[in-house]
Amino acid sequence: MDTIVDSMTDDADGRVYYVISDLHIGGDEQLGTVDFLDELLDFLERLETTDEDAELIINGDAFGLWELTEIEGLEKFDVLVETYPALFEQLRATGESVPITLQPGNHDHELAAYDAYVERLAEYNVDLVRSESITRPVGDRTVYFEHGHQRDPNNRIEDFGNPHATPMGYFYNTHVTSRAGQLSDRGRYNWLKDVQAVTPTERMPHWLVSKYFYREMNPLLRYAAVPFLLLFNVSVILAVLAGLDLAGIWTMPVESADAFLDRFGLAGTAVHLLLTINAVIAGLLLLVGIPAYFLLRDVRETVDRFGIAETDLTVDPEAPYVRAAREVFADRPETAVFCYGHTHRPSMRQVEDRLLVNTGTWLKRLHRRDVVAGRLPPVFYPSYQLCVVRIEAVAEGVAVEFEGIEKSSPTAKELTFTERLLTLGRSPNPELPGRAVVENAATGSPLERSRERSDRVS
Template structure:
């Protein structure tokens, strides 16, 4: 760390995941990223841009290997690389590899190729920067994820579990995405945690790929399922003579409406019959599933889970860094795609989110309709700067409208009216110089 960087301002972004097979080449935030880089090209600040891992989706390239992937990136995104060169002439650009672009640390040729565009590639697991009287620790964060941890750093043949998921699933989705009724499968990268993948696929099939006639005929049944299940139970009580009153009163009530009541009764009868059958099948299957799960857990067969706790491993890592290196007060990472700014013992931890689309699960309020995954963008850069009394950390957001109108069907939009996600960012923090390891205070914009 150079002494002249103590008064430098740091802009930090991560998890752009640029590139991949076929449909994954689309960079939906191209305009916003180029505008941000152009702004840094003109800034008078003593600034440095740090791209904290997963700038590129090299795992998602399955048709080229090694340094050839740079050639594809250079050819596919000429505007981006030209802007890197222009911005890097004014401010330092530092690139730290993540897990998706771990190959940047595996081939020396990448360092020279990026240097041609004024990008300083640092092929290490982490790096540090001085800011005022304090020090920032940067790492991508995949080291804390057992499914993406790369034990043999710099070995191009090091392939954690996440590598296979992305080369076999994500890249394949990029190759097949344009075959759908809407080009949606490429958004597989935005599905987090990974355990949501099956329900996301089912949701998109139901709302996007299913034959419309079939879908609209199923919706009334699915909406009424909860009521039908209750009526099925009450009908069963009526059949055995335990409690006939609810069925009798329902029949009397619907009988007041003539043919409309008869049609409603017919529809409910069909729903009740189907719901009853499903309940009869579901109950024993549920009990068997629970018993199998207990047995599997007892033997410890599946000790690796694709879903990683989004907070706990990083809190532990931050505390270790602060304890072992007391001069460090800020632990900055990415990987989980969740913007975070929170206090831990000895300093604060900052997650810079992602520039990929984010998908917010919205479960049905009634019935058993598949959940809707509402899309949005939360493009941010963390700004870390020296202040008179310490170091300030705040998020800058770059506006990009939600693509919901284009990407969600009318049915999905109808079921999410009034339930659109509100994407709030953490407030600005100042880590004070005096007793910075124990005194952090929050200030509002």
């Protein structure tokens, strides 16, 4: 079992816990932009004036220290304070009224590596707990908190607190993510900085191809390619039929199509020319594509053997945490809720008679959508799901509720008309979980008790 810091004081039994995670504040150049800063400041201001016995828990990855690659050690903290003075002053003000607890994630693991971070954060009334997990009492039960990176083999830190710990994810973020932040403003549109929103990272090639096609490609090339790619499936059929016609094997389809198009004069001739060009290109691609198919299939099988392609296993964001929750529930039966972050996917599900809760992220999220027809690249719809998880003891047991924080959708600004048109009717509608209660008695199903949507905080 991971190291756990317990907080079991009797006076905290009636406390209300507000939980957020995965803010990823800070990073090289364009990664330093915090799109949700105003919303975060508003939330902290409201929490400052609450009359509840509350505690704010920041459950890992508050800061993007991995992405600050040009400075070292505590200098990173100095840069954060200089870059976001309003945030740190608001943390200080909120922390005077409400306890603020911060535990490190993988992106800000350095917080656990240096004693001085405890003192520096304490200046802003933030209690840094240098532990892999913590617990808090709620009624006569407890809540277990961990960031969740220890369940991820690419980001697991075997020697927690070692300043030289460098899992695979560290190299990805210091070389790929940070570089994206440095290069993002060189594009036709400042999109590369959203690299942190691509989850799982196996989808990175698809995202890059999508953004190149819809954002960076020369518009004339794109508009010339769109009709062909939309008609690709039809073009392949036409190419096969044209081949059969040329060989004299089966001429009826081509002759019938020609006779039909001849009825429409110039318009029919134009359509005939377009279909002929598509068929010729498709035929050439078929000649090249057949050997290429067998080569790519062999490459794909090789990649699958190494387990680095996007598969059902790698895309499953919950399975490791379901197993971990069951272990915690068995080892610590008083635990009512297993709360984590890391995967950036807000969720709540029943595990046995308890709850598994993911606090999501305040970063932008991207939702892959395939186009309605043809072989065009997929479209990645952006959205925000800013949320706070509220946990408290109620008469029935332990209540968990997602409170959404409004932020306007970036879709109209960040997606082209072509992207929206090609995915018409397929735009995502992400929703936060509602409210659930882990009952005091061993009967009932917590997720069946209440499926109400929580009111969104304006």
